[in-house]
Amino acid sequence: YKAQTVQTAVIVFNNWASQEISLYADGQTVEVDWIVGPIPINENVGKEIIMVMKDIQSQTKFYTDAYGREVFERIR
Secondary structure, eight states: OBBEEEEEEEEEEEEEEEEEEEETTSSSSEEEEEOOOOOTTTOOOOOOOOOOOOOSSSSSSEEESSSSSSSEEEEE
């Protein structure tokens, strides 16, 4: 999707996991949203769903949130 202030890509991995990546016009803001669940457990095998990000050009500081409740500043 493309608008004047933001471009968004939606990636669907399967019927229970997808991701939205939004790039904002200021060129300094990227927003990544994971949509996960319900995770299938019918084969009685536990699962851990993670996202690995590499080569982030943010000096030492970036921000994450906890389930949309609170934003945390992270320092590498």
